[in-house]
Amino acid sequence: MADQYDVIVLGSGPGGYVAAIRCAQLGLKTAIVERENLGGICLNWGCIPTKALLRSAEILHYAQHAKDYGLKIAGAIEADLEAVVKRSRGVAKQLNQGVTHLMKKNKITVHMGEGTLTGPTSLTVKSDKGEEKLTAKHVIVATGARARDLPFAKADGERVWTYRHAMTPKEMPGKLLVIGSGAIGIEFASFYNDMGADVTVVEMLDRIVPVEDADVSAFLEKSLTKQGIKVMTGAGVEAIDVSKSCVKAKIKGKDGKIVDGEFSHVIVAIGIVPNTENVGLEKLVELDRGFIQIDPYGRTKSKGLWAIGDCTPGPWLAHKASHEGVTTAEAIAKELGNKDVHPHPLDRNNIPGCTYCHxxxxxxxxxxxxxxxxxxxxxxxxxxxxxxxxxxxxxxxxxxxxxxxxxxxxxxxxxxxxxxxxxxxxxxxxxxxxxxxxxxxxxxxxxxxxxxxxxxxxxxxxxxxxxxxx
CATH class of the missing domain: 3.30.390.30 (FAD/NAD-linked reductase, C-terminal dimerisation domain)
Structure with a gap:
């Protein structure tokens, strides 16, 4: 017989695990399904470990400029990339354990495995232990998203990286090409530049960090250029030839001319793809470019089925997902008869955005x-x-x-x-x-x-x- 819950949350990122906690706080019998790591991409491979990397780069930057503060540091100042990455992974592990503790504290049942919806309020979970059948009065989909690949240069983890590869590099890039100047691209450009790499950023639009105010974009480009980063706006990568030793790229500049560049590594940061395939969603929800369409409280077109976070329309930010998780949990509790909750829809105009470059x-x-x-x-x-x-x-x-x-x-x-x-x-x-x-x-x-x-x-x-x- 299938395990029965009030709410099942599919995905344990900052949207999913927060939604589960809020459901539990409201007295609902709650389960969470996760195929990889509790805490999702943000905690394990995104927001948190990247900030640990950037903090190491920041300390290195200050040490290299100690004389500006009237200080002398004897001997050469060097970056130990392996130690920097090890610290970052330790931070992620600590927080992953924290989420595990929060699940136990709030009496949330955790099912580790691949979850697939069999209806709006039922799913199967496959793991190496076999298959479980779960049902609930409500299901929240919080499956997140993944990095978008270049069609002509799939990430291989060797020469062509996504953010995930860039966080655990096998070697220090000598000459790095970053394709895309959104938050992820600019943060890694800043990190590797501080760590000593020769960095080039290519952005197809006419300015970097294009979602920001134009004055901010202009100021940041000037600052990054001063730090030694080569910035190419209004430009696009036309082709990439990957070999065992390097990456050769053809880059079309804003003047229409194509220049050849040779790099040791490439980071592709051109956006995300929602994780909505092979989850059983096709007949249950309305999809737009793969993103689940929802109302202001997270409802999909199927009664009892809800969605939050990066698998829904943007902005694709961890704090937006967490806020949606609370809103949806309270909306579910209200539907189940709780008269003391008063969920408020998210005001997207009041969602802050942060980029942790330098x-x-x-x-x-x-x-x-x-x-x-x-x-x-x-x-x-x-x-x-x-x-x-x-x-x-x-x-x-x-x-x-x-x-x-x-x-x-x-x-x-x-x-x-x-x-x-x-x-x-x-x-x-x-x-x-x-x-x-x-x-x-x-x-x-x-x-x-x-x-x-x-x-x-x-x-x-x-x-x-x-x-x-x-």
């Missing part, structure tokens, strides 16, 4: 261009970190904070930051947007001194001609 990028809401396209008359404020005392004291005076307001209502439409620790500061603007703040509240907020966060206040003041330190 310098960091963080943003929320509309860019200046998008705000104008949407018909807003805008007021824009910018404050450079060179005017911020803490940034100068830290030796991190490169960067700025930019805010975009509706000129008529004072509504905060968007905020965009580039520089040191901006990924830790953006949440201030996210809270402001969630509370539907205007420039008046932000101007009246007291920011602590000395902090880089004062640049947030100054950018608001600058939008209204009241900046104090520029």
């Amino acid at each position: 310098p960091q990028i963080a943003s929320v809401g509309m860019t200046e261009a998008k705000a104008k396209e949407a018909g807003h008359e805008v007021k824009v404020g910018m404050f450079p970190f060179i005017g911020n005392g803490k940034a100068i004291a830290l030796g991190e005076a490169e960067g700025f904070t930019k805010t975009v307001f509706d000129a008529k209502t004072g509504e905060l439409l968007g905020a965009h930051m580039v520089g040191a620790e901006v990924t830790e500061m953006i949440q201030g603007f996210v809270v402001g947007k969630t509370l539907e703040t205007t420039e008046a509240e932000l101007m009246q907020t007291v920011f602590p001194h000395p902090t880089i966060s004062e640049s947030m206040h100054e950018s608001v003041l600058a939008a209204y001609g009241r900046a104090l330190h520029i």
Whole structure:
């Protein structure tokens, strides 16, 4: 007889395991199905271990520039790639064990194996132990996504890498080609550049990190170029010839001319593909380019079947998946008769984005261009970190904070930051947007001194001609 639950979650990434925990907190008998590692891609092969790698590169960067801080370090400063990777994997392992603990703490049953839906609320789980049949009142699909391959250059783990290969390299790249300048591509470009590789980034659009504000893109390109990274925008890789010793690439520049380049390795970072094949979804949900179409609470077209995270429409971010997981869990509990939960649909305009390159990028809401396209008359404020005392004291005076307001209502439409620790500061603007703040509240907020966060206040003041330190 099939095991029966209130909720089964298929996939244990940051969307899946959070959804399972919230379901359990609400008193629902919950199970989770995972084919590989608890915590999914983000925890094991994405967000967390990449930040560990980038932290090592950051420490190396500071050590190499110790004299800028009046310090002397005797002897050569070298990167031990094997040790750096080992530390990163240790961090991922620690957090994987943490998720395992959370499953036990919340009395969530874990079924390890390949899950396949046999109906909206039933599935089979195949493992080396055999096949299990599971049923539930509700099922949440949280199967995530994987890296998209170049059609003419499949990742082989030797010369052509995805993010996963780039996190556990067999050798240090000498000359690295990064195809794509989204968050993943730029983070690895930044990491390997700091580690000593000769890095080239190719982006088919007219600017890098194209989802960010144009001012941020321009600033980052200038900064990366200064660090020694070659940036090619409006360019595309036409062909790749992979041999045992190198990769030869034909790159078409923005002028239409094709140049030949030889690289030791290539990282392909051109987007993702949802993991929605071979899961039994075809007749149960509506798919658009493979992504499961859902309502604001995660419902699919089949009653009892829900979906969250990277297998649904973007943005494809871990924190978006986790928030969706909570919303969907509460919506399910409400359907099952819980009158004390009040789920709120996700506001996609209030989802922050962060890129952990050097310098960091963080943003929320509309860019200046998008705000104008949407018909807003805008007021824009910018404050450079060179005017911020803490940034100068830290030796991190490169960067700025930019805010975009509706000129008529004072509504905060968007905020965009580039520089040191901006990924830790953006949440201030996210809270402001969630509370539907205007420039008046932000101007009246007291920011602590000395902090880089004062640049947030100054950018608001600058939008209204009241900046104090520029």
